[in-house]
Amino acid sequence: MRKTLVCLMGLMMIVGLVSFAQTTEVEVWVWGQLTVDLMAGLESAFEAAYPSYDAVFVPKAAAEYNTILTTALQGGVGPDVFFVRTNPMPAEFAAAGFIQPVDEIVPLVAAYDDSQLAALSYEGRPYGIPYATVAFPIYYNPEIFAANGVSIPQTWAEFLAVCQTLADNGVTPIAMTNTNWVMSEIVHPIVAASFLSDAWLEDLVAGNVDYTAPEFVRTYEALEEMRPYFAEGWEALSYQDMRVMFANGEAAMVLDGNWSAPSFLTMNEDAVYDFFILPGPDGPGRMYWRLDAGWGINADLDPEVDEAAVAFLNFLAGPTAGEILGRDLGLLTVQPGTRLFLAADITTRMNEARDAYGVSIQYGVGGPFDWNAPTVSSSIGETTAGVLLDAITPAEAAAMVQETVDQQ
Amino acid sequence: MAGEWCVASLTRFFLGAAATMTDRPAIGRWADRVLSRKMRIVLVFLLPALAIYTVFIAYPYITSIIYSFTDWIGVGERNFIGFDNYVRLFTEPRMSGRWWNAFKHNAILFGVSMLFTVGLGLTFALLLSNRKLKGRGFFKVAYFMPYILPPLTAGFVWRYILHPRIGVVNEIFRTAIPWLGKLDTAFPTVVIVWCLRVTGLYILFFLASILSISNEYRDAARVDGCNRLKEIWYIDLPLLRPTILMITLLNFINAFGAFDMFYALTGIDGAPFGRTDVLTTFFYRTAFGTVNQPFGEGLGMGSAVACSIAVFVIAVSLVFLRLIHRTPVEY
Numbered sequence: 001m002r003k004t005l006v007c008l009m010g011l012m013m014i015v016g017l018v019s020f021a022q023t024t025e026v027e028v029w030v031w032g033q034l035t036v037d038l039m040a041g042l043e044s045a046f047e048a049a050y051p052s053y054d055a056v057f058v059p060k061a062a063a064e065y066n067t068i069l070t071t072a073l074q075g076g077v078g079p080d081v082f083f084v085r086t087n088p089m090p091a092e093f094a095a096a097g098f099i100q101p102v103d104e105i106v107p108l109v110a111a112y113d114d115s116q117l118a119a120l121s122y123e124g125r126p127y128g129i130p131y132a133t134v135a136f137p138i139y140y141n142p143e144i145f146a147a148n149g150v151s152i153p154q155t156w157a158e159f160l161a162v163c164q165t166l167a168d169n170g171v172t173p174i175a176m177t178n179t180n181w182v183m184s185e186i187v188h189p190i191v192a193a194s195f196l197s198d199a200w201l202e203d204l205v206a207g208n209v210d211y212t213a214p215e216f217v218r219t220y221e222a223l224e225e226m227r228p229y230f231a232e233g234w235e236a237l238s239y240q241d242m243r244v245m246f247a248n249g250e251a252a253m254v255l256d257g258n259w260s261a262p263s264f265l266t267m268n269e270d271a272v273y274d275f276f277i278l279p280g281p282d283g284p285g286r287m288y289w290r291l292d293a294g295w296g297i298n299a300d301l302d303p304e305v306d307e308a309a310v311a312f313l314n315f316l317a318g319p320t321a322g323e324i325l326g327r328d329l330g331l332l333t334v335q336p337g338t339r340l341f342l343a344a345d346i347t348t349r350m351n352e353a354r355d356a357y358g359v360s361i362q363y364g365v366g367g368p369f370d371w372n373a374p375t376v377s378s379s380i381g382e383t384t385a386g387v388l389l390d391a392i393t394p395a396e397a398a399a400m401v402q403e404t405v406d407q408q
Numbered sequence: 409m410a411g412e413w414c415v416a417s418l419t420r421f422f423l424g425a426a427a428t429m430t431d432r433p434a435i436g437r438w439a440d441r442v443l444s445r446k447m448r449i450v451l452v453f454l455l456p457a458l459a460i461y462t463v464f465i466a467y468p469y470i471t472s473i474i475y476s477f478t479d480w481i482g483v484g485e486r487n488f489i490g491f492d493n494y495v496r497l498f499t500e501p502r503m504s505g506r507w508w509n510a511f512k513h514n515a516i517l518f519g520v521s522m523l524f525t526v527g528l529g530l531t532f533a534l535l536l537s538n539r540k541l542k543g544r545g546f547f548k549v550a551y552f553m554p555y556i557l558p559p560l561t562a563g564f565v566w567r568y569i570l571h572p573r574i575g576v577v578n579e580i581f582r583t584a585i586p587w588l589g590k591l592d593t594a595f596p597t598v599v600i601v602w603c604l605r606v607t608g609l610y611i612l613f614f615l616a617s618i619l620s621i622s623n624e625y626r627d628a629a630r631v632d633g634c635n636r637l638k639e640i641w642y643i644d645l646p647l648l649r650p651t652i653l654m655i656t657l658l659n660f661i662n663a664f665g666a667f668d669m670f671y672a673l674t675g676i677d678g679a680p681f682g683r684t685d686v687l688t689t690f691f692y693r694t695a696f697g698t699v700n701q702p703f704g705e706g707l708g709m710g711s712a713v714a715c716s717i718a719v720f721v722i723a724v725s726l727v728f729l730r731l732i733h734r735t736p737v738e739y
Contacts, residue, residue, distance in 0.1 A: 067696040070482050089702045096483040178589050180677045181699040233572025235589025235680060378700040389591055391681045
């Protein structure tokens with residue numbers, strides 16, 4: 001009898017210990033396997049801070065992410081925490097009751113920039129923690145520049161002259177792709193930031209000018225001027241092809257986002273690169289930047305998972321996560337208190353350039369003309385490709401973008 | 409109430425059918441009165457397939473038709489808006505322009521695929537029907553091999569074969585042509601790749617039909633002095649008419665439902681600049697959106713696009729089916 005009792009107590013203790021040792025998993029959806037790989041440091045830091053919780057990152061194809069996430073949430077099988085793009089996505093999810101407001105569960109939200117929270121808000125309440133701001137420089141290969149006797153251009157004319165010198169010397173000046181989202185999120189905004197003034201952008205949002213204005217048409221004309229310097233066969237190159245080409249030193253420059261800074265080294269560990277801001281017609285240009293996405297939390301979670309997910313959100317909102325994301329993914333500061341102590345030098349300098357020369361008035365992606373379908377950003381992508389492929393003129397492109405706004 | 413009546417009726421029905429099958433006295437007097445013994449057995453075997461068809465085919469069709477009359481974007485509220493989606497689809501220049509652009513591409517795809525599948529397919533099948541041809545087995549397998557790969561996989565493989573910098577095609581011709589990126593080469597390239605993949609299947613269809621033609625006709629023709637060409641013209645082609653019509657119908661349905669390969673080769677945007685947009689990629693973008701337009705034009709509008717495609721394909725298919733039933737050939 002005594003032996004039986006001792007055995008039973010021992011068994012109960014083992015079961016109790018096993019239960020205690022089990023961690024609560026938080027399923028986190030992000031776009032792309034590369035993002036998951038680069039978030040290993042973030043995952044480790046969270047699990048070190050919260051030993052009873054385990055963050056499981058699940059990659060989803062970036063191009064289909066919106067559809068996959070919407071379908072999963074609609075079907076009640078969505079993830080616990082996930083990337084959510086800027087409005088209209090969080091607003092629609094909030095209206096449908098799929099995601100929770102974060103102002104009461106993440107106290108640090110109060111320290112965030114209001115304009116960033118606005119892009120993730122619905123009826124005045126934030127439904128996402130800002131994840132990262134993205135900035136769009138021109139990456140260049142300093143060794144190729146030095147070997148061809150060219151330096152960082154200070155005006156648009158100098159930029160074209162640099163491209164011509166490189167081309168004359170048999171060097172591919174610019175790696176490029178023909179992908180719609182790259183045209184709308186990267187290529188056109190890089191040019192537009194340096195060609196459109198703050199005053200014009202404010203007039204656009206206020207409705208005093210529209211997209212058919214000569215200033216906007218000029219952005220397409222500038223892209224036409226760049227076209228002769230694109231890599232041969234660019235029309236059929238993918239985004240990854242473009243990046244690999246630059247990382248391998250097969251092109252002198254590439255238009256890309258700050259997130260690619262650590263990625264080039266995964267493609268070629270000997271990759272050599274730095275950045276400059278595309279100059280404007282008359283002098284130094286500006287660097288376009290915007291809030292890329294936020295972290296949302298599912299509104300339909302079991303209490304235990306909800307507690308773990310809330311802990312993860314609070315961790316993401318803090319400066320520790322900010323430093324790790326800056327170091328591992330090259331992301332620019334968004335978490336209050338982040339100083340990028342651990343980030344690579346190029347990321348720190350890009351952050352400083354954003355503060356000094358940045359422009360974030362959103363005429364395209366995530367901006368006021370992107371709330372309703374058809375979105376201006378999709379139209380900008382399509383028309384940019386159309387101009388670069390010589391299918392439409394710059395004036396026709398601008399008119400098509402304005403037509404999109406008129407049909408909203 | 410209605411649910412309980414259904415369950416009770418079905419229970420009596422199955423009990424009656426089971427009792428009939430084992431030759432025991434019937435328990436379900438209702439089933440005995442309504443249906444013959446044979447019909448009950450048939451329905452018992454059909455019911456599982458019917459259930460699967462209802463859940464995975466009929467239900468999505470019906471809900472898609474219902475959604476097409478709403479303004480639903482995929483989340484949130486769903487409001488009935490009548491025929492607004494259809495009116496917008498065919499009157500709003502942006503939407504109707506894209507619909508007709510995509511329709512044109514599907515029509516061209518159908519036309520070109522007919523040349524490949526019926527033209528080339530029949531020719532190769534007639535050649536392969538010669539039993540004295542050496543290596544028949546090898547050729548049959550070789551022509552059919554491209555069809556084995558799923559279209560999505562084949563599309564991704566071809567994307568690399570046609571790559572402007574590392575592709576085999578450009579290596580052979582010593583060029584750097586962006587076959588899938590230029591305005592004037594993208595669509596023809598996709599069409600040719602699509603046709604090359606499906607032709608093998610139709611060669612086998614034709615070959616099977618040719619081999620099923622009785623040799624009596626050929627023997628009689630030879631007695632009358634026919635050569636092989638006359639045999640083909642007077643015997644094979646007339647007797648293959650139902651097969652040709654059936655393959656035309658299959659081609660039509662496949663051409664207007666083509667999606668996987670277009671998605672793999674040029675993406676969901678119909679790049680470059682809509683030159684490879686087909687009705688299914690147009691539907692996908694409209695219903696599910698893209699990176700820059702998260703909800704597209706909404707599932708309601710997307711369902712309207714899907715329904716418009718279905719109506720057209722079903723209508724034309726019914727015409728083909730009537731033609732097939734009206735053209736028996738007898739000797």
